[in-house]
Amino acid sequence: MSGRGAPGAGASPPSPRAKTATRLTPSEWGRYWQRPTVTTFQAHFPDNYDGEIADFWHGVFARLPAAARIVDLATGNGALLLLARAHAREHGQRFDLTGVDLADIRPRDALRGRLALFEDLGAIRFVGRTPLERTGLPPAGFDAVISQYGFEYAPPDEAAAEAARLLAPGGTLALVIHHAESALVRQAHAGLEQAHHALASQHLLEHAGRMLRRLQRARTPEARQALAADPRAQAEREALNAALRAVSARAAAPDAGGGAGFADFLLRSLRELLERAATLRRAQIIEALGVIERECRDYQRRMADLVDAACDRQDIDALSAALDAAGLTGTGCAELHYRGALMAWTLTAHRPPG
Ligand SMILES: C[S@@+](CC[C@H](N)C(=O)[O-])C[C@H]1O[C@@H](n2cnc3c(N)ncnc32)[C@H](O)[C@@H]1O
CATH class of the missing domain: 3.40.50.150 (Vaccinia Virus protein VP39)
Structure with missing residues (x-):
C-alpha cells in the first residue's frame, strides 16, 4: 500500500462525477x-x-x-x-x-x-x-x-x-x-477489446451459428458426406475457421493483457458445441448458443460498468x-x-x- 494521505486539496470540494453508463440491473x-x-x-x-x-x-x-x-x-x-x-x-x-x-x-x-x-x-x-x-x-x-x-x-x-x-x-x-x-480496470479494457474483436469484427457467433445449424441437420453418414462436398458449406466452414484463428491469434498477442480470458472462454465453449452439434437436437443447439451469447453480453456489460464505476x-x-x-x-x-x-x-x- 502506498503512503496514506489526505485526499487532494482544493479550494472548493469537487462534485461527484455523473456516471454515464447504464448500470447492471x-x-x-x-x-x-x-x-x-x-x-x-x-x-x-x-x-x-x-x-x-x-x-x-x-x-x-x-x-x-x-x-x-x-x-x-x-x-x-x-x-x-x-x-x-x-x-x-x-x-x-x-x-x-x-x-x-x-x-x-x-x-x-x-x-x-x-x-x-x-x-x-x-x-x-x-x-x-x-x-x-x-x-x-x-x-x-x-x-x-x-x-x-x-x-x-x-x-x-x-x-x-x-x-x-x-x-x-x-x-x-x-x-x-x-x-x-x-490492473483490474486495465484488464476490463482489454477484455472489452477482445470481445469487440471476436463479436463485432470477426462475427464469430454468427459464423458458428450457421455452421452449427448445418452440422445439426447432417445426422447420417450420407448427409455428412453431402455437407463435406457442398461448396456453400465449405465456404462457411472456411469463414468460421478464419474467425476462430483470428480470435485465437488476437488472444495470444503480447498486448492482449488480461483480456485473453474472455476469448479463451468463447473459443472453448464454441469448439465444444461444434464437436457435439451432430448429437444434439435443434432446440438444444439454439439454447446452448443462447447461453453463450448471454454470457458474452453479460461479460461486456459487467466490464463496461466496472470501467465506468x-x-x-x-x-x-x-x-x-x-x-x-x-x-x-x-x-x-x-x-x-x-x-x-x-x-x-x-x-x-x-x-x-x-
Ligand atoms: C463487483 S461486485 C462486488 C461484490 C463484493 N463486494 C465482492 O467484493 O465480491 C459489485 C456488487 O455491487 C452490487 N451493487 C451495485 N450497485 C448497487 C447498489 N446501488 N446497491 C447495492 N448493491 C449494489 C452488485 O449487485 C454487485 O453484487
Missing part, C-alpha cells in the same frame, strides 16, 4: 451471483481476497470492538463478511454480520458446494434486493460500514449519506474502491468530500497495491463520537 447481478464464486474476480481470488487486500481488511477488523456490528454494502456472495468471520474466529471476537446487495443474493445456495463456507454463511444475515444508498436498516445501527468494489456503483452523495446514517457514533467506514488505473483522483476526492459533507471525519485515502500491481483506492472515515 439487479437481475443481471443476481444471475452472476448464482455462480459458485466468492468474489467477482474468481480467476484472481478463487477462495477469497488475500495478500495485501486481506491485510487491509484484517487491519480494519482488528481495530473494531469485540462484538462489533458490521454491515457490508454491495456484498455479492459475502466475501468481506467471510473474511470478518475468519478474523473474529482467530481473535476471539463475536462480530454481528449483515450483507446488503441490490441483487437477489443467496450465497448459501450459490456456494453450497463449498462445504467449508456453509456454517460461516449461515451465521451472516444477507439482505438482497436492497440499494446501498437506501438500505432501510436502523440508523446508527452499526460499528462499521464496509464495502469492496461496490460503494462506487451507487450515486456518491446518497451512498455517503446512507453510510453516515448507518454508523453509530465513533463508528468506522472502510471502503475499497475500483481505481481507474488499476472506477474512480480517478477527481472522483475519489469528490467521494471524500461527499463523506465529509455527510458528517464523517478523518477521511483518509490511499492507493492499495496487490502483489506489486495497483489494485484499488482505500477510503476510511469515522463518525465522530456522540
Whole structure:
C-alpha cells in the first residue's frame, strides 16, 4: 500500500462525477451471483481476497470492538463478511454480520458446494434486493460500514449519506474502491477489446451459428458426406475457421493483457458445441448458443460498468468530500497495491463520537 494521505486539496470540494453508463440491473447481478464464486474476480481470488487486500481488511477488523456490528454494502456472495468471520474466529471476537446487495443474493445456495463456507454463511444475515444508498436498516445501527468494489456503483452523495446514517457514533467506514488505473480496470479494457474483436469484427457467433445449424441437420453418414462436398458449406466452414484463428491469434498477442480470458472462454465453449452439434437436437443447439451469447453480453456489460464505476483522483476526492459533507471525519485515502500491481483506492472515515 502506498503512503496514506489526505485526499487532494482544493479550494472548493469537487462534485461527484455523473456516471454515464447504464448500470447492471439487479437481475443481471443476481444471475452472476448464482455462480459458485466468492468474489467477482474468481480467476484472481478463487477462495477469497488475500495478500495485501486481506491485510487491509484484517487491519480494519482488528481495530473494531469485540462484538462489533458490521454491515457490508454491495456484498455479492459475502466475501468481506467471510473474511470478518475468519478474523473474529482467530481473535476471539463475536462480530454481528449483515450483507446488503441490490441483487437477489443467496450465497448459501450459490456456494453450497463449498462445504467449508456453509456454517460461516449461515451465521451472516444477507439482505438482497436492497440499494446501498437506501438500505432501510436502523440508523446508527452499526460499528462499521464496509464495502469492496461496490460503494462506487451507487450515486456518491446518497451512498455517503446512507453510510453516515448507518454508523453509530465513533463508528468506522472502510471502503475499497475500483481505481481507474488499476490492473483490474486495465484488464476490463482489454477484455472489452477482445470481445469487440471476436463479436463485432470477426462475427464469430454468427459464423458458428450457421455452421452449427448445418452440422445439426447432417445426422447420417450420407448427409455428412453431402455437407463435406457442398461448396456453400465449405465456404462457411472456411469463414468460421478464419474467425476462430483470428480470435485465437488476437488472444495470444503480447498486448492482449488480461483480456485473453474472455476469448479463451468463447473459443472453448464454441469448439465444444461444434464437436457435439451432430448429437444434439435443434432446440438444444439454439439454447446452448443462447447461453453463450448471454454470457458474452453479460461479460461486456459487467466490464463496461466496472470501467465506468472506477474512480480517478477527481472522483475519489469528490467521494471524500461527499463523506465529509455527510458528517464523517478523518477521511483518509490511499492507493492499495496487490502483489506489486495497483489494485484499488482505500477510503476510511469515522463518525465522530456522540
Ligand atoms: C463487483 S461486485 C462486488 C461484490 C463484493 N463486494 C465482492 O467484493 O465480491 C459489485 C456488487 O455491487 C452490487 N451493487 C451495485 N450497485 C448497487 C447498489 N446501488 N446497491 C447495492 N448493491 C449494489 C452488485 O449487485 C454487485 O453484487
